[in-house]
Each structure stands twice: as C-alpha cells, then as structure tokens.
Amino acid sequence: MALDEWKQPFFSEYMPACQLRGCWLSFALVDEAGDGKAYGGLAFTTFDSGGQRYRGRLNGEGYTKLENQYRGPVVLIFDTTYVAAGADYYDSLQHRDSYPLPITELQVRAEQTRFLRPDGQRVERSVTKSQTDHFYQVEVRDLVRHAAHLPPVASRTHRPPRHALKMMADLGFGPPQPTLVGVVLFPNRHTVLEVRPLRALRPMLSIEDQFCALNLYQLALMSTLSYCDFGQEPPTKPIDQVSFPLEPSVGHFFADRLSGYQEPWKVDVELVQHFYPVYEDVPYSRRFEILPFDPELYQQNRIELGEEQEHPERLHFFDDKKHGTDTQAYICHHDEVILVAIRGTASGADKLRDANAHQVAFVEGVGKAHEGFHKAYQAMRDFVLRYLDQFYTGQRIVICGHSLGGAIALLLAEGLRRTEDAHYNILLYTFGAPRAADSEFTDGASALVHHRIVNHNDPVPSVPAPWMNTTAKIWIPGAVVLFSNPAPGGLLFALGLVRLTGNPYQHHGAQQHFMPILLPDGTHSSVLWTPGCESIEDAACKRALRLNGDMPDRANLIKQLVQSAHHSMVVSYIPAAWATLRRWQQTLDTHGTLVTAREFELIDKALFTMQHQLREQRKKLDLHRPANQRGYEHHDPMSQEVDRLKDSRDRLETLRWRRLQARDVYGSQASSPILQSSLKRWFTHPQNRELTQMASIPPQPDDGWGKPQTLDIDSIV
Template structure:
C-alpha cells in the first residue's frame, strides 16, 4: 500500500472527512476496448454513503469529483431495458425470471481473449493511460448473482479489503456489493467476458453427424446423478458431512460426470466437459461459443427472490427426475430417470436406459397396454416409465418453452423406448417438429402406435451386433413358447463372421395382438476392416432386417439348450452386457468415427464409401443372401407347401404327441410367418445392394455433417477447437478413418 492509500484509509483523516477527492475509471473488454460498455449507468458510493450517479462515455470512461475522502464502492446494476426479445423474455418469464442487468448483457456481447493472443489487452491500455489495472467480472458489480457462474480465478483481482473498509466507513449507507476503489486514482477495469459453451445441435429434421455424436454423449449423461451439493440446501450445515454448506451459500456441482457438473460447472463456465456419468474415457462434445444467457440453463437457487407457496424448488427438482425404487417390494416407483435443460433455441430431454437391476425386469415386462394420451398399444414396462416421467416433462415444458424453441429428445436402450413414447406424446401436444435420436432402442409400440407416429422425426441408431433392438421377442409376451429352433440364416461378413442369424417369427409378432414394430428411420453401424488390421464402421440404412436381428439369434441360441424358450435372467444379463450395446464401448466410439469420416469426406470431396469398403459390404450382403436362399430351400423341403400337416416327425416326442390342436395351429402360424418373412428379406436384399452402390457415389454437403449449424460464422473455429484435443488425435482413433481420405478438418 503506497502513501496515498494509507492516507485515504487512515482513521485520522476519516475523523474529519472533507469533500474534494476525485476518481476516474474505464471499463474495457479483454481486448482493451471501452466501446462495449459505453453509456452504462453506474452508482458510486463515497465513504459517507453519498451516492454519485453517472454514465460511462462512448469509450467506457467516467470521472467523478467532489466526493468525501476515503474508499469508494462502484456498482453497475441497472436492470436491462433493451429491446432484444430473448433478453426481455428471460427477465420477465413467470418461472425464474432472471435479474438481468445492462452490464451483464454488455459483457455477454464481448469475447474471451484467446490464450497466447498477441492482441492488446486492458493491461496495455492501463499502461498507456498511467492507470491502475485490475481484472473484474460482472458478479462483483451487481446485487443478484445466483444466476451467474461462480467466481472465476482472476489474474489480478481488486483487493477485497477495499470494499470491506468502504462498507465499514459508510456505516450501512453503502451497498454490500460492488467493487471497492481508492480515491485520486485512475483505473482501467478489464471485465471478464460472460460467455459459455453449448453443444452444437442441429434443429432441422434431417439427420446430421454432429447430432449423432453430441447426442451420444448427452444420452450417456442421463446415466449420471444430478450432482447438486448440498442436495437439500434448506437443511442446517452438518458438521459430519463435508458436502453440506452453510445456509445461503451458492450450490455447487463438483462431481465429474454428473448432469450439474457438465451443464453448470463446465459448459456454463466456458469449459468443455470431458466425462459423462461414470465414464473413464474422455470425449469432448463439439461446442459453440455463445453469450452466457443462451447456455443450456440450470436455474438459480435463490429463496429470497424465488419464493413459492412451499419451499423453493432446487435446481435438481426442476431439471432432474429420478423415480427410484426403494427395494424389491416397491411396485409404485418405476426407477425411471431423466433430465431436462434448455437454451434459447431448444429444450433438451435425456432419458436413462437400463442401469439398475430393477430395470432388467422392466425391459422384460412385454405385455401390451393401451398408450396413455396416444393411439395403439405399448410394451408395459416401457409404458410405465413413460407415464412416470410425463408429469415432469409437462411441468418443465410449460415453465420454460417459448414458441421459437424446438424440443430434442434422446435416450439409450430402455431410455430410447421411453423416449419414443415421450416424443410422440410431445409431438401430439407441444411440438409437432420434435426431434428424437435413440441408440440401441428396443421395440416399444405395436403396429397401430407406429402408424399413428409415422410423422415423428426419429433417427434410430443401431450398432452392429447390439441385440436389444430385436426385442421384445414374442416369447416375452406369450404363455406358449414360440421359438422356432433351426429356422435361422447365418450372416457372415468381411471383418469376421457377424455371429448369429435372423430370427423369423420371434421378435417380429405378438400373437393375440398387433405385432411390435420399430418406429423411425434406422441407421445401422456395419463393421469394416481397414488396411493395417484396423476396424472401422459405416453408418447406413441396410433396408433389410437381418443385420438388426442377427445378434438376438446368437444370444437366444446360447440360452435355448433343450428348451424352446431362453431362460430370462441369463438372457437379460447377456443382452445388457453386450459390448455393442453399451454407450461407452459401443455407440460413442462408432459415432465419433462416423463424425470424423463424414468430416473428412466432406472436406476432401470424397464419397461415403471407398471402393474397397463397398466391395467388403457387397461380400457380406451376398453371403447373407446365400444363407437366406439355403434356408428357403430347407424350409420348402421340411414343410411342403409351408404346412406341418404332412411332416412325418411332427409328433415324434411325448411332448409333441400331447400337443393340442391349438398348439399346432400356433406353430403353423409361426412357420407361415417365418417363410413369408424370409421371402421378403430376399426381395429386400436387392434394394440393400443398391444402397451400397449409392453410398459409393455419394458425396456430402456441409449440412449433412453439421445440419443447421453449418451456417455458423464461427463453424471452422469451433471444429478446429474440437480437433485439437489430443484425445481426438489419438492413433487408435485416427486408425478408424480410411487412410485414403484426408485428415484435414479445416
């Protein structure tokens, strides 16, 4: 502290305060420019608590004369009064209106100075003006801060003691917030840009690679806890609990991978998240640099402002749904989990897949029930999850959705099935253009439901040998075993045999009701071998069901043994532990590889499939067609005319001899369906080969990769930021991209 500072703060001078001191200050952005803060109204409180009002000039400068001697407090907290519709909406909305200030909006319109940049800074300007230089942020100048990010680590902060002394001198006449300054000095205050990252999501109905990859991460995020600490901020501090806080402290989200950590600790604070749920591997989303208020929002917790009839909802109450079962005898709760968040463009809803042991029972509860608030029937286990989460989504959408916002829904496995039922209900009631992406989703509804939902935009992603999209199988919903041992066709491929075959009948129909059907446009990851013994995959739409059904046959046959019906518990364990079904080991790597493949294809002007890859796929399809033809010949021989009436050994065993006519009729129906389906597959194979030929000649536009985000002026910078992460340059990942194509992302 220099001589002037000591004199300003001395008790002797304070004992006889005098008017006559001066102070000047300039607010600048991170590049030393004062124009972003031109015209802002401020209040300066002197040591006697006298308020001096003023406005910054066109260069963010002001000088004040004639205040009482001693330290001062500078506040810039005038409410936002601009004409921007977005800011007006969030500051006046009925739920959680934001205490928005002119300063906050101004800081959101500035940018962060890149690390290592050679451009001038506020410190450079301070030196040229012989001024004191300090870093400041918006939260220091305004009264309400709970909606703002937690304090940043500033390189040269204003000494906190100055404000405390000014408050003490003011004896309650000065505010407790603001920046403390000393008199007879000129300051350059560099305001930290108020920016955030948000994942790039396209809101056009067309499929895009950026949505494929980013939503694979945010579907995985649904497996995480919300991560709010403390969970109950109204409870007194527990000295034995290190996570509890004093009443009135701001909430925190410190646990990596939780929903709150990804959205609030990372993205809202201009950091890129790396992990989701309990992931050990690192995956960065592709993000865009946006004004803080346009981030994926976690609402503030401030009971003094947001007072309801009861206690204020905490952020976890608003954004997180967890219908956790309390034990094996709890039949009320469904163990469904989901989260919701929003920005200025959309509402994002993620639904958790199979995570708890109770979920496996829900997966297998395949009885059909009428769809609540919809048409047709649905798998009872999935439907119960949908009904449970419906009220949570209703409250959220009605609280926060504006007419300009799209709704984007994602889910994996069981979460994908619930997400389908939920998205169709949203389409009917809130947003006819809702967009759904699912990963490894089982069938959720019957043919009538699927017909009623045919206009729902649903991009349904299936990974190689993931068996879950092949369920519910018919044996899950009937008392009589309907498995047909021996009626399957083997699919073999160029990477290695795609183990298993095609289940005909099982999984395709529910006897006694409408058959289960998939809704949406399927996109399938087919594995392909690349030079150097590396394996990649191609995302495409085969147009035949063999690829999707093959893994289910493998798992079923492994469990059939001497019984027609697979043993449920062992079967469920195998299904859920299949590597191709997991997000971390299956879907995310495949989605990453597809994004990189499409980026390279678009920038190099290449085609989706190289000639080598196209030949590889044609070999797989030809082998599959041969297997179908072989099975058809065997079926014609074993069941002349497609019937079992003349089959010699149909009742050769004691069980078969005791079979009723109804049993035989059911079996006859299955055989008929199997033969019919096999013939349809043979017809579809020709179309599948044509699809390969088309991919071999298809080039990609920028919109195929990035959807409507292709129009962003900063797109190249956003992509380069993502590419430069060392994890995206790892040899094991780069090896998944065909070496004949360019690796440039620019």
Template sequence: MSRYKPMEDEDRPFFNGKMLACPLNGHFISFQLVDEFGDGKPYAGLAYTLQDSAEQRYTGRLNADGFAKIENCYRGPVVLMMDSKYQGGADTWYEKIVDRKFYPLPITELQVRAEQTRFFHTDGLPREHNPALKPGDKFIQVEVRDLVKHSAHLPPPIVDRKYPPEDILIRALNELRFSPEPVVTFGVGLLSNRHTVLQVRPLRAFRPMFSTDNKFCALNLYQLAIMANLSYCDFGQHPAKDPVDRVSFPLDPSVGHFFGEALSNFRESWKVDNSQSPVHRYYPLYEEVPYSKRFEILPFDPTLYEQNKPGEEQEHPAKLHFFDDTSTHWLSAKSTQAFITHHDEVILIAIRGTLELADWWRDLDAEQVPFEEGQGKVHRGFYEAYKALKKFVQDYLFRFYIGQKIIISGHSLGGAIALLLAEALRCDKAQKYDILLYTYGSPRAGDATFVAAAEPLAHHRTVNNNDMIPSVPAPWMNARRNIWIPGFKSLFITNPVLGALIFVAGLVRVGGAPYQHHGKLHHFMLVPFNPKEMSSILWQPGCDSIEQAACTRALAQDGDLPYREGWITQLMSLGDHSIPGAYIPLSWVTLRRWQQTQETRGTLVTDREYALLEKALKAMRAKVQDKSWHMHNSQRDLNDPDYLQAEADLSRESGKLVASLQRLSLLNATKLTLANVYGSAAQSPTFDVALARWKDQRENTQQVQIAMIPEPNRVEEMLAGTRIKPYVRDLDSLI
C-alpha cells in the same frame, strides 16, 4: 532511521484514536471499464453509482470510451456499483427472460454489454497486460457479478484472477460508516486520487451445437449420443436437498457440473462418464454464445424467488432440471432418470437407459397396454416409466417453452421411454410441439398400430452391429413358430437364464398387433480388414438378418448354416449395447468419416469396404436361399399353411438382402454435402469457428476413412455387473 515514509499531514486525522475525523473533500476518483482488448467502447453510456464512507452518492454515465471522473469528492475508499436494469433493444431474447413469468432474470445493462465482448485468449483465461493500462494506473480484473446486486444467475466466480478486486476497501468503507448498517453490500472498491482500469471478463459460454433439421446428420448422431450418456450421471448439486442460500455443482462428471459449471464458465467439458480417462476424451462440438443463450441451469436465490425459500415445496435446480424417482418408488423397485434444459432455440431432454435391477424388471414388464395419449398399444413397463416422467416434463415446458425445437435422446430403456414421450408431445394438438428424436440401442416400445400412427414423428434410431436389445420384445406375429421355437430351444440349452429372459419377454403378449420398431434405422456395420485395421459404416439396411441377430440364429435350427460361438458371448457381455464403449466411439467415427468424405469429395463407402461387404451380403443371401431349398425338399405337404408362411418369410428376407446390397452400392457412389454432415448447424454464423475449435482437440485429428476404430473403454457390464471390454464382430458373425 525509519524505513517507512512519514505520514502526510492530510492523512493524520484518519488515524487519531481520540475522535472520528471528518472526511476531507477536494479529491478525485477516475476509472475506466474496458474489455480484454483494452477497448472501453462496449461500456459507453453505462450508468454508474459511487458510494463513499459518508454515504455520499455520485451518479453518472461513462463516456464514449467507458471513462468517468468525479471531481471534488471525499478522500478515502469508494465503492463502484453498476446495477442499472436492462432497458431493452439489444436482443428480444433478453426481453423474454427478463419478463418471463417463472424465474425472471435480473439482467443488467452491464451484463448485456459484457455478453457482447470476447475473450483475448481462446481458452478464456484472463488477460494480464491490458493495452489500456498506463504507468501509475491501478489495474483490476472484475466480473459482472462483482458490480451487481443479484448474481445467482451469473457464472460461478473465477478464482484464478491475478488482479482481483480488494475486498478490504469495502470493509474499510463500512467500518468508517456513521450508521449501524453497512453502507454497501456489493460493488468494487476504488481509491481516490488515482485512475483505476477495470478489465471486465466477457460473459460468454459454450453450448453443444445441434441441427434443428429433422433430416439425419452425423453431428446430431454424435452430439446426442453424448447427451444420452450424460443422462446416466447424477445431477451433482451441493447440497442435493434443502439448500439454504446457494447451490454449487462440484461433482465432475455430473449434469449440473456440465451445464451449470463448466460450459457456463467457458470451459469445454469432455467427461460425461465416470469410466472415462484422459486418454479417451469425447468433446461435443461447442459453439460460443452470449452467456444468456447457453443451456440454462436456473438460478437459486431465496432473496429474489419466493419458491426458493426452504419448505416442503421448495424449488431448486436439481428439482427443476433433473428427474429421478428411485426413492419415490423404492418399494415397487422402479426408477426413471432424465434431465432437461433449454436455450433460446432448443429444449433438450435426455433419458437414462437400463442401469439398475429395477430397470431390468421394468424392461421385462412387456404386457401391451393402451397408449392413452395417442393410438395403439405400448409396452407397459416403458409406459409406466413415461407416465412417471410426464408431469416433470410438462411442468418444465409450461414454464419455459416459447416455440423452441424439442430435441430428445435416449439409450436402451431410455430410448423406448423417449419414443413414448416424443409421440405423446407430438399428439398435443394445443401446443403443436416441433420434435426431433434420436435413440440408441432402443428396444421395441409399441405395436404396429402405435408405430403407424407415430409415422410423422421425426425419429432416427441407431443400432450397433450385433446389439441384441433392439431385438426385444420379439414381434412374434411376424414369424412362424417353426422358425422361432427351435431357435429359442437352442437358447435354453446354451444359456437357460438368458434364454428364459428373452422367452418371457416375448410371450407375455397374448393377441393384439405385434411389437414393431419406429423410426428410420441407422446401423453401425463394423468392417474388419485384418486384426489391426477396422472401419465402421453407418447405413440403412433393409433386412431383418442384420438388425435382428435372433432371426438369423433361428434359421440355423437344422445345423446347415454356420454358427459362431461368440454370439452367446456377445449377448452376455452386451458390449455392442454400451453407450460409452460402443455408441459414442462409433458415432465419433461416423462424424469423422463423413467430415473427411465431404472435405475430400470422396464417397461414403470405399471400394475396398464395398468389396468386403458385398461378398458377405451375397453369402448371407445364398444361405437364406439354401434354407428355402432345404425346406422345400423336406416338406411333405407343400400346401401346409405353416410351410407356406415360412417360405414367404424366407423369400421376403432374400429380397430384403438384395435391397440392402443395392443400398450399399449406392453408398459406394454417394458424396456428402455440409448439410449431410452438420444439418442446419452449418448455417450458423459461428459454425466455422466452432468446427475449427473442435478439430484442434488432439482426439479429433485422427483419420478414420479406413483406420482403427479407437479402442473402447472398459465399461460397466449391464447384465452381470462385471466390467468387460466390448466384443467386436464382423458381418459373418451374424449367421
């Protein structure tokens, strides 16, 4: 006895090997598009097309519940397509990206509707049991890309769908065709005489949340430190060069994977550095947005964009979003690396810092040259790096700038280049760009004239503890030789190689205005209470003794001030200069501290921290005063110009230490608002949801008001190429 059900008489003609059967009509097709909550209303009124094997087309629109039924159609598989173009009206941003001159997007009505729906599961995993499903119905999980012709601009396909569309139905329909060409090349196959429920995956994405306010906030400090670190990664495109029909971004971490793979597919990404482990995860604060408002990685589709076709001038995402001139300038040993992307409100640029031997050579090329885009003179090595990057940025802005805020970040060398780029863009009178700049451990890039002219530029400059990189190139005209030269002699004796490096970096300038720092300083002060307990304060000191370790070391020339051997060790390790090992963890600590201060209505600096730092600052001022007294008693000619200048410098430094103590006292009484912590991001309608999601991560539950700072990762040692652990120092280590 056969186990199989006998073939129905009406099906027999389709399996006759002698002749092709004529499709039988008199049957029906019904289907419904729903979201993950079982609601069909988001898809009401959408136009659809059904194509059968006889090349018969059925068109119509979904009803108010996203439902459609076609009577008296041919038996057999049909293909559903929903490729009608966006008609406007939902959001002006869609109109802009559909009609833009460069890379206009083939957005459909279906895409716009899917972008307004939400996920049932907060992690974005597809829902398996939809309430719209009834016994006997067919259930499939579809994405917008399944139903439209052009899909290169849409997120990569999800591979873990439990009920995906059946490709075999489309193949069967094409095999039954009467013409030699395929009947359809895209769409979702349906079967006749049954109802099919199509659950459409929402088109939602994550994007890092930023404040567009020029005022400093802890959120931007943390977010842009992560973006600066991401700039050290490759773009991660496959194939990297000369793609033929498609590209992907499998490399994690990479810039392409971060923006084009993870975030666009609604996956929170935390890995932006190769050295990170699952134990040390730093999540940006992400906001959920419609897919078209994510940070965009441009599509690659040679069938749609002429410029994507193979050839010498071929464009592809890596060329458009990622700048790396290492191969271009290999003979001259120079390299610059940066990425750029955008959404409807922000254009984001991040520039890589010192990483390769070529970067160190560029750092040392400190001759001052005219800043052609503005006023003053700038560091030649940094300026040449900016000029290499200039056209790449200008081309991108020409294509995609429509009035967004331009937010730029950079670490180390990247911070110096970022400053020159930001000021050059600010000086563009035709565009009047609105620019916000955050830099981390950046060296000086311009002279006093440049800095004065760039004063209107919104720039928040962060320096960590005893980071030596911001102290070079030295502003030699700000201090007399009788202070600086003995200090540098000590450097030569202690470490000839490093001493020579710093010495040359400062002496290449002959004449002209001195190098100066630009921007508002924000300094990470580490506060140790005992060997196991430490906090970190971000503040704005006003004295050179804290920002420039070289200055306080020079004061020790006569041996009458305390001196820590660890200072040279720290210079060599550059632990305080590391972006993944120092600036990101401390930015995270600051954000958590400020959050807790705002939520508990406490003060930014506790009494315990204030007492410890007050003692250290007073001790530092006493040492400066002692130095002044010692110079006065040992000086034979009190009218000597060098002596008078040195005395004035010491007196000025003593006054600055008093000002720093007053600022610290103010922080001891300062209470924070939401705007202090999050800037304009606190006004976003999605802010509360985004913040709650961020706080759900286990790493972000740690209390840090007076707590251990997370132990930094082992990071790439930038000078010697070895792997070391950042070296933590207290305030007294500066002197």
C-alpha cells in the same frame, strides 16, 4: 487542506472517514484487449465514505473521473437494469413468468465482448505504475447485486480487494445487502477494471428434420451424460446457494464448465477416451440454461416450502423414486432448443421386476406399448410438461436416449407430439433402443421424426421379439424353474413370453446402422448406412438368442444378459459416432463418395453371407413342412427377409456413388456463420485430427476399455 489533515487516517473508532471533501479518483472499464468502448456511456453508482450516493455515466472510452467526494474509499456498482429499445431476447428473459432474470446493462455489454485467448483463459498481465495505480480483473458478478444466474468466478491473478469491501459493508456504506456487492476504489488513484467477457459454450445441434452426422455424435454424448448424477450440493433443501462440484455430472457440465467457457469431454464416469462435443461460442444468455437459485428473488426457492421447494436439481433432473421405475433424465434449454436426454437402466438383476413387456394401451395416441416402458414414460411425463409450460417459447424439442432410455424417449416424443394445442416440434434420436410399441402405434406415429441408431453387434434392438407379450409375473418364475425342472419351467416361461392375440411389436423410425469393418491397417471402423431390412440387427441377436419355435435357448439367453459391451455408449456408440462424423467430414472435404470401393466389397460380402444363411435355413425348414404347405415358401417371413436383404444390397450400391452435401454432415448448422470457428476449436484437440479417409474408431488406452453401462435388463424382454 492542511498537511496535518491529510495525515489523518481514513477510518477511526468514531467515524468511517474524515468528513472532508477534496479527493478525486478515476476509473475505467475495459475489455480484455484494454479497450473501453464496449462500456462507453454505461451508468454506474458509487457510495462514498460520507454515505453519499453518486450516479454517473462513463464516457465513450469507458472512463470517468470523480472529484470533491468525501475523503476515503468508495464502493462502485453497475446495477442499472437493461432496458430494451424493443422486444428482444434479453427482454423476454427479464419478463418471463418463471424465473425472470435480473439482467443489467453491464451484463449485456459484457456479452458483446470477446476473449483474447480462444480457450477463454485469462491473459497473465504485469501492470506498471505508469499504466494505472490499481488494476483489477473483475467479473460482472463482482459489480451487480443479483448474481445467482451468472457463471462461477474464473481463476484470476489481480483480484479486487474483498477485505476492503467487507470493511465498507460493516461500516454501513452502500445499500442494505445480504451479500457483499461492488468493488472498492481508493482516493487519489486511477483504477482499471478489466471485465471478463460473458461468453459461454454450448453443444452445436441441428434443428432440421434431416439426419446429420453432427447430431449423431453430439446426441450420443448428451445421451451418455444422462447416466451421470445431477451433482448439486446440497442436493435437496438448499438454503441460500447451490454449487456443482461433482465431475462428471449434469450440473457441473452445464452450470460450471460450459458457463465458464471451458470444454468438458467427460460425459461418463468410466469414459477414458477424450470425446469433445463440437461447441459454439455464444453470448452467455444463449447458453443451455441451468436456472438460478436465489431465495431473495424467487419465492419458490425458499426452504420454508419444504418438499415443494424448487431448486435446479428438482427443475432439471428426473430421478424416479416415487413410482419405482428407476427412470432418470435431464432437461435444459436455450433460445432454439429444449434438450431432453433419458438414461437407460443402470441397475442390475434386482430390476428384473421392471422387465414387463406386456402390451398396454397408449392412451395419449393409438396402439399399445410395452408396459414397463409405458410406466416409465408416465412417471416422467408431468416432469417434462411442467418444464415446457415454463420455458417453451417455440424451440425445437430434441429428445435422445440410449436403450431403455430410447424406448421411453419414443413414447415421450409421441405423447408430446399429440398434446392438444401445444404444437410441439419434436426431433428424436435413439441409440440401441428396443422395440417399444406395436405396429398400430408405429403407424400412428409415422409423422414423428425419429432417427434410430443401431450398432451392428447390439442385441437389444432385436427385443422384445415381435411375437412377445411378456408378463413378468409368469415368465420370471418360469425362468427360475427352467433350470431345475425344464419341462414345467419351460412351459411356464413360454406362457409368460408369447403373445397369442393383438399386433406384433414393431420398430419406429428411420434406422441408421453401424456396419463394422476391418481396415487394411488392422484397425476397426464402421460405416453408417440405412439398410432395408432388420436382418442385420437380428443377426447379432440370434448369436445370443436362438429360437426353437417359441422357446429361447437357455444358455444363450444367459450369455446375452452378460455380454453388454456392444450395447455400451462408451465402448461402442460414441466411438462409432465420432468415426462417422470424421469420415463424413473428410468425404465432404475431398468430394469423395460415402462408401469406398473396398468398403462396399466388405459390406456386400457380409450381406451376401446373410442371404446365403437364410436360404439354407429356409431349405432345412422346408424339409419339415407338410406336403400340402409346400410351394408357399415365398410368403413366409424368412423369404421376405431374404428379399429385404436384396433390397439392402441394392441400397448399398447407391451409396457407392453418393456424394455428401454440407447439410448431410452439419444439418441446419451448415449455414451457421460460426461453424468454421467452432470446428477450428474442435480440431485443436489432437484426438480429432484423424487424417485418413476411413477414420478408424479410436483405440481405448492400454488400461482397458473402461466399464460400459450395465446392459438394460428392462429392455431385453
């Protein structure tokens, strides 16, 4: 080739490049360690300046050299579809009926590589001419056509030249495309492409029936996340793409942070204390999936569908406006778990109209349910079933919720369990949930696995009272009149609260109770255990809601409505769940007992005091009994509660000598090969390195306790 020919520009006004051959270029795909073996044999496609397409394969080291192409830059893509040797997880994602994913061979290879840094941040590099002519830090989405299902681009120093790609696209090279695809390589140069690993983080969850401290903590965080918005932009009627810039939000948490291998801790806008979930490192395709939005691939994403257009928020997030129940929930999944988290009501007194504990038939099963909770359950049932119809493949369905959300979660879990021919396998954790249904429902739902978490000072689990059957149309006017004209107002109030027939409200599930204790150094902690009575949770309620016959004390009822700190996930449940996980971890490591001698002494004293108070109250009541009714005291509810308290003290005695197994702490994850690496990551955060055996509840920063979630008026009555 003549020297003058080499001096001609690559591009002119008339043609994109000189139509001469004789140039060469080489490139290599490598992982973050600089090793190309992970990409050995990978098929690629290039489009040169003459518009010619060339297909080839990398050698075993991830390297190839092209020669004699038309002079000028080439566009490189790796868009070969993954083909499974047999049925595997990728194959199921590619061929599922709803939102089949365009998974490439490059994506599968990148999911098998690892980060050099444990936090997933890119390693800063200074590349010399002797190593390569060009060095680019690329992502799978840079090299494939369809990228809506892939994570957002991470921060990088050595970016591929997007301006050159745009120039090539404007000149018509490569296949027709609505977006720019590929990386531009330059002639007579060697280029190294360092591909970011496709890994994600997902919260570890046990899928066993058995209660474990890991799920207690993890699901407390996931339940709290349900108070956040989904955070999608645009929230409705997206045109070509969506994003999730709002933090904290459900979409940002799952679609941005976890997909980008970052560790989010903020699961509530008011959360100031750092509480990190325990995360496991998984191939990107096994993350908690937020479904892609790609109108080119999926007809259901097209804006022409109007109100029927599907997009991530509509698929994953339920915010009931249609039925006016103010119910909010999110749902997402991976190959082992479908997670449903339901929010408690976050609105104020204007939602009193929803506070309706009138009992109605639970049509999907047996018994009767709280009408307000039942309406909310019915409002979101179709939303959940629609998601399960599309993405349920036999996973464990884990449902969680706080307060009102816990009550709805119970009805949803039982309704799903009874779905004909579905055989859904449900695991339910609720936090501070009120009674949601009657004793017949509870008996009929005995096969449902439900771990019910109660904070000692939380008044909500004590309501509705077993004797209630509130009708909002009656008791709300009665409550208003009560303060201006006590006699008729009180009668009207009582008529709206009291159930005259039918079965009593009754809790469902195995109660796990946080018992507060004061540690020797003056800090607070709590011991989680399973008492044999409801007096512990009732004791807190009775301080705010005292019963004189069937009439609540007015002043204390108002006091209960405004004292919400003990009911808050942020202030109470999350810190106590964290302390429990740390205590149980330390007990497991030291082969100690679940309850120390000092803790046993503190709790036993509290239980003894409750017994004494109940006996004294029983004596006072006995003085007012008619003579012909005396002698039957052991049959009354108070006497039965005294007996149950004795059973609780006996049960506490057994905990004094109980030693934990790994499955008590981590459930099914106890046998996971990546448990230790996940815990190592968790312990890198200084907030999780509490050394004392009796892990104290983390103190809030000096700027206050943060604003707790609003007390659920809906779940009080």
